[in-house]
Amino acid sequence: xxxxxxxxxxxxGTTSRTRLDRGRGALGPALxxxxxxxxxxxxxxTAELGVTRATAGAVAAELEALGLIRxxxxxxxxxxxxxxxxxxxxxxxxxxxALAAQVHADGFRAALVGLGGRIVATAPGCExxxxxxAKVLGSVVEAGAELLRQTGRRCVGAGLAxxxxxxxxxGLALNPLHLAWPAGAPxxxxxxxxxxxxxxxxxxxxxxxxxxxxxxxxxHGAGRGARDLLCVATGHRGVGGALVLDGRLHTGxxxxxxxxxxxxxxxxxxxxHCGSRGCLDVEADPLAFLTAAGREPGxxxxxxxxxxxxxxxxxxDPAVRTATEALIDRLGLGLAxxxxxxxxxxxxxxGLHRALLDADPGRLRAVVADRSLWxxxxxxxxxxxxLDHNSLVGAAELAWQPVLDDPLGALV
Numbered sequence: 001x002x003x004x005x006x007x008x009x010x011x012x013g014t015t016s017r018t019r020l021d022r023g024r025g026a027l028g029p030a031l032x033x034x035x036x037x038x039x040x041x042x043x044x045x046t047a048e049l050g051v052t053r054a055t056a057g058a059v060a061a062e063l064e065a066l067g068l069i070r071x072x073x074x075x076x077x078x079x080x081x082x083x084x085x086x087x088x089x090x091x092x093x094x095x096x097x098a099l100a101a102q103v104h105a106d107g108f109r110a111a112l113v114g115l116g117g118r119i120v121a122t123a124p125g126c127e128x129x130x131x132x133x134a135k136v137l138g139s140v141v142e143a144g145a146e147l148l149r150q151t152g153r154r155c156v157g158a159g160l161a162x163x164x165x166x167x168x169x170x171g172l173a174l175n176p177l178h179l180a181w182p183a184g185a186p187x188x189x190x191x192x193x194x195x196x197x198x199x200x201x202x203x204x205x206x207x208x209x210x211x212x213x214x215x216x217x218x219x220h221g222a223g224r225g226a227r228d229l230l231c232v233a234t235g236h237r238g239v240g241g242a243l244v245l246d247g248r249l250h251t252g253x254x255x256x257x258x259x260x261x262x263x264x265x266x267x268x269x270x271x272x273h274c275g276s277r278g279c280l281d282v283e284a285d286p287l288a289f290l291t292a293a294g295r296e297p298g299x300x301x302x303x304x305x306x307x308x309x310x311x312x313x314x315x316x317d318p319a320v321r322t323a324t325e326a327l328i329d330r331l332g333l334g335l336a337x338x339x340x341x342x343x344x345x346x347x348x349x350x351g352l353h354r355a356l357l358d359a360d361p362g363r364l365r366a367v368v369a370d371r372s373l374w375x376x377x378x379x380x381x382x383x384x385x386x387l388d389h390n391s392l393v394g395a396a397e398l399a400w401q402p403v404l405d406d407p408l409g410a411l412v
Contacts, residue, residue, distance in 0.1 A: 024408075026051055030059045032404045034069050034089050035115050036219045042071070043086035060089060066411055067095045067154075068115060068403075091115035096411070097151075098399035099144040099158040099200065100392040101191070102209060103129060103136060105178035105236040106302035110144035111389065112153060113396030117220035119389060121147045127302075131180035133173075134190050141194040148200070156410065157202030157399030160191045161209040161391040163238065168255035171206050177273045178237035205398035210240030211249060211258075212394025213350055213385065218244045219397065221387040226346040230338060232260060232331075233350030233385070234285045236304045239334075243342060263337055265330040280334045284327050286352050292323035308355045315359060325363065328356050332367025339372040339380055350385035357384055 026049050033039035033048050046056035063069045072088040097112040097120050109125040123143035130136050137160070148155055164173040164187075171188020173181060192204035214231035217223040223231065229244040241260030243250045251257050261281030262274050269278025270288070282288060286303035290296075293310060297303055314320045331353060339347075347368075349357050357364055361382070369379050387393055403410040 026055070026059050027062060027407045028405050030056070031063055031068060031115075031407055034063070034091060035117075035400070035404060036224070037116070039089055041086040041088055045089060057087075060087070063407065064092075066407055067092055068407060068411075069095075091118070094153075096154040096156045096403075097148075098156050098202075098396040099141070099148065099195070100161075100396040100399070101137070101140045101144060101158065102161040102389075102392050102395060103140065103179070104163050104209065105129070106304070108136060108140045109389070109392065110140050110147060111392045111396075112144070112147050112151060113393055113400075115400065117216060117387065117393045117396070119393065120153065121151055122389075122392075123147055129179055133181050133185045133187060134194070137187070137191050138194045138197070141191070141198050141200070145198040145200060155201050156403050158191070158195045158200060158204045159212070159395030159398035160187065160204070160206040161212045161395040162187055162206060163209050163235065163240070165256045165259060166207050168251070173206075174256070175273075202399060203402060205395075207251075207255075207395070207398060208240065208242070209235065209391040209394075210350075211242040211251060212397070213387075213390040214242035214244055214348075214394070215249050215397050216387055216390040216394035217348055217350075217385050218247070218249075220393065221390060222348045222383045222385050223346060226344075228342070228344045228346075230335075230342055230344035230347045231350065231385070232335065232338070232347065232353060234304075234353055235351045235391075236302050237287060238282075238285050239280045239353075241338070243344070260334065260338060263334045265333045280330065283330045284334070284353070289323055289327050289352060292326055293317075293320050294323075304352060307352050311355045311359050324356060324359050327352075328360055328364050329367055331356060332364050333371060335364075335382075336368045336371030339368060344380060347380055347382045348385050349382065350390060354384040357382065 039045040039048055042056055042060055046053050060071050064071050070090050070092050097114050100111045100113045102109050107125040107127040111122040112120040114120050162173055163178055164176040167174050173185045173187045188206040191206050195204040210233050213233055218229050223229040231242045233240055239261040241258040243258050262279045264278050265280050266278035266283050270282045271277050272279040272282045286307040289307045310320055311324055365382055
């Protein structure tokens with residue numbers, strides 16, 4: 001029999017199980033606080049939850065017993081500090097993971113993502129996307145299942161990011177324009193079927209890739225702390241947008257909010273897939289940039305990577321600089337219109353747009369300020385996204401949400 005004390009038994013005769021029963025509703029909020037990095041210590045957790053220190057200790061102990069967090073009861077005191085340092089809290093390094101999958105115009109990728117948005121393992125991305133969604137999703141799920149076999153991790157569920165508006169409640173990919181998939185493909189159902197066929201545990205979800213990037217950045221990246229966050233990004237093709245309002249992802253009545261790619265930014269511009277002309281979707285994506293720079297897209301790497309490499313490696317080339325400035329002006333015009341409508345307190349940019357911001361931040365901010373009322377009254381911060389593979393991390397957030405809502409119900 002082990003001599004180790006039961007963490008659920010308190011020394012004052014009152015069990016921490018009793019305290020946990022009183023504060024069971026705090027398990028999910030407590031896990032989310034640790035997951036998002038907002039409760040690095042038990043003292044902060046106690047204050048954020050508004051419970052007693054004993055109840056916070058019982059809640060932390062239960063989350064540790066579930067293998068979700070790690071409690072350091074003997075942290076070192078900071079230099080010059082007084083008193084006993086509070087227990088430090090962190091996500092469990094070897095805890096469960098979610099299977100995250102992403103499909104885009106240039107391929108697909110699978111990853112395992114733990115709490116805290118930490119990518120544990122990734123499978124090499126495939127560069128050919130079949131016209132049959134079931135075939136593609138079966139391949140990406142199998143890649144994720146192989147990662148689970150290799151790591152031996154427990155899977156809490158699976159999330160899928162797709163480059164399309166995903167209509168609720170049926171999970172239909174309405175406009176996978178840069179894939180050869182049929183409009184209205186039931187991607188959520190197909191993904192769930194492939195997850196079950198692979199013998200994986202947990203529920204399966206699917207959503208738009210930029211929505212998921214915004215969710216991940218709001219919880220773990222450049223958007224953390226923002227109340228009304230606007231995310232605009234261009235990945236491999238097209239332009240997407242997402243909005244977090246009062247800390248929650250805003251998807252509209254049926255999941256189709258913030259289709260910003262179809263804002264007109266150049267009335268005489270290129271024809272768009274939607275039937276209009278000069279939309280952000282075709283005026284500020286990687287293909288538009290390469291075309292403006294006079295470069296013929298090559299097959300060796302993705303259009304996104306070709307564009308980023310061109311900006312970072314050849315910005316002194318007049319053609320590249322002119323193309324960069326043209327896309328910045330188009331992007332700035334679109335952002336200004338969104339600022340006038342949405343009044344966000346922060347804008348974050350991903351994909352090629354992050355590279356445009358890095359290349360000439362002053363120009364982009366000036367265009368937005370000149371064209372928006374709120375910009376003229378003081379400006380809105382425009383920042384680059386900071387997470388690698390943020391759509392994958394966001395896809396994992398979908399799978400982690402049931403655990404964050406009810407850790408015991410989801411895992412026991």
